[in-house]
């Protein structure tokens with residue numbers, strides 16, 4: 143009973159504190175919204191095209207690029223205007239079809255199109271992948287047309303094109319973001335992980351205050367066994383993490399229509415990840431004797447692991463090395479687990495490897511946290 | 523019967539021997555003061571007695587039962603008031619009290635009732651629903667004491683409860699302690715204020731360097747060092763004759779004439795005072811006023827340790 147009283151006190155105090163309430167309640171939703179706009183696949187990609195109206199062949203290329211409705215083409219008068227628009231991010235990429243494109247192709251020679259992309263812009267990467275897959279198709283058709291009289295052969299080649307085949311944006315042959323997935327369904331799982339962990343660590347300041355204020359001693363002066371105190375505080379940390387995660391999951395489902403997939407799988411992921419966060423919080427809160435270092439460490443570790451674990455920029459867009467580094471963070475496993483549930487409709491059995499690894503992280507961190515807290519709360 | 527019995531209590535922090543073989547007892551309704559300068563080992567001793575700090579050696583009995591740091595039966599009898607207010611600043615006074623009352627095992631409604639009672643006891647009823655963070659230092663200390671009273675302790679342990687509080691809060695604290703001892707509560711009180719120990723405590727233990735230097739009632743302690751009371755009479759008339767008459771009193775020590783009267787040192791002035799007055803008026807002199815200054819614990823501390831209590 144006392145365990146619940148102590149745990150409840152932890153939870154209530156953490157969420158009723160004014161700055162905490164902002165960082166733990168308002169901020170996550172703001173972030174889901176913003177990140178949904180930034181990275182969500184529901185956004186249309188804008189491709190700037192210069193020289194797209196010089197002839198039928200150029201127009202064919204542009205038409206091919208607008209197939210699938212994800213890409214909107216915006217015509218530009220010249221190379222300079224196009225470059226500027228790409229630089230400013232008004233469009234995510236620019237295709238420069240050289241003057242003489244049609245003539246060159248008809249004449250049997252080749253044609254070179256130039257593509258401008260934006261560095262470190264995920265949506266630009268996305269668009270690049272699309273352009274890269276469309277242009278070669280068009281090229282293949284044009285190559286076929288050169289085998290005979292141009293226009294006849296071209297018409298034949300176009301007919302030969304399998305109807306209804308659509309090129310999808312992909313990296314490893316499988317769609318990262320299945321079509322129809324809401325923008326927020328991509329950002330929400332990342333933010334659940336980022337915030338559950340970060341808020342847990344930030345709230346660890348409370349454990350330091352508990353010791354420094356002498357409240358821990360006063361609690362121990364009551365007829366309450368040490369194990370009850372530690373269990374109460376540990377459960378409190380778990381509650382804080384769970385509450386933060388649950389708040390974002392339920393809130394994003396209600397506000398942004400995020401579908402979390404299999405409830406059992408989502409719950410299992412959340413509980414295990416909350417244990418990871420709670421355990422790390424207990425370790426952090428026991429390690430330092432002052433609040434300041436805990437706050438800074440919480441921010442550095444919380445944001446660092448979130449970044450390395452692929453919850454700040456999608457894991458899929460990270461390079462090979464970064465991806466292997468990510469494997470050492472609980473975040474990456476949580477991200478993968480949620481990705482399976484949310485994007486591919488997997489059930490608990492589909493995320494067993496992720497659950498297993500997270501359970502390992504949780505077991506190690508939570509028991510280490512309890513051990514450290516027991517020593518820190520009641521000194522011999 | 524003694525509510526608290528302590529013997530051979532020891533604790534060292536590395537090289538520092540903070541408490542060294544401390545022993546004393548506190549009876550029902552008694553206020554016992556541990557008097558010593560900063561660093562004497564008061565907080566360390568009290569923490570071990572409250573069971574929030576492990577001890578290296580010694581025995582503590584509360585209500586006749588052996589008391590271990592993990593002992594819940596004995597802890598239920600103790601009210602512990604730490605030196606610095608140990609309270610949640612972001613909660614109201616009442617909420618704090620209810621929380622600690624629950625940890626003392628009180629049911630929800632009972633905890634609410636008891637919180638109201640102890641708020642009344644320390645004169646904070648009007649501020650019970652304000653956040654502790656908004657309290658003045660004195661109010662926080664009063665609430666700190668209230669939290670130590672939640673379990674109706676038989677032994678109340680107060681660690682320097684008046685350090686740096688306003689006179690009003692100080693008096694409220696004294697009143698609360700007096701009311702509790704009247705109800706039979708044993709109070710263990712640490713302080714480095716000599717006046718406080720003299721005013722409030724039935725018996726005083728003088729602690730220095732972790733060791734008990736002397737112990738007893740104020741009078742016993744003073745007698746221990748052979749100090750005498752100083753009696754000053756303002757008088758008019760033949761002061762020389764008055765001096766001679768006073769010197770004839772067997773208990774009188776040095777007698778001296780002053781500008782407006784006479785002064786003498788005497789053991790137990792209260793007992794001798796009628797004869798002193800008789801001797802002076804016998805010479806035909808008229809006595810305007812009498813002042814008796816008993817030697818204080820400051821003098822005792824100085825005598826025992828060769829140092830002043832406060833530097």
Ligand SMILES: Nc1ncnc2c1ncn2[C@@H]1O[C@H](COP(=O)(O)OP(=O)(O)O)[C@@H](O)[C@H]1O
Pocket residue numbers: 535538539540558559560561562563564565566567
């Ligand atoms: N946790 C601790 N670690 C190391 N030394 C300590 C600790 N607590 C107290 N001491 C030392 O023990 C001695 C007694 O301290 P304390 O009991 O706080 O004295 P008081 O309460 O009489 O001022 C001091 O020398 C102090 O420095």
Ligand SMILES: [Mg+2]
Pocket residue numbers: 564565566605681682
């Ligand atoms: Mg002290």
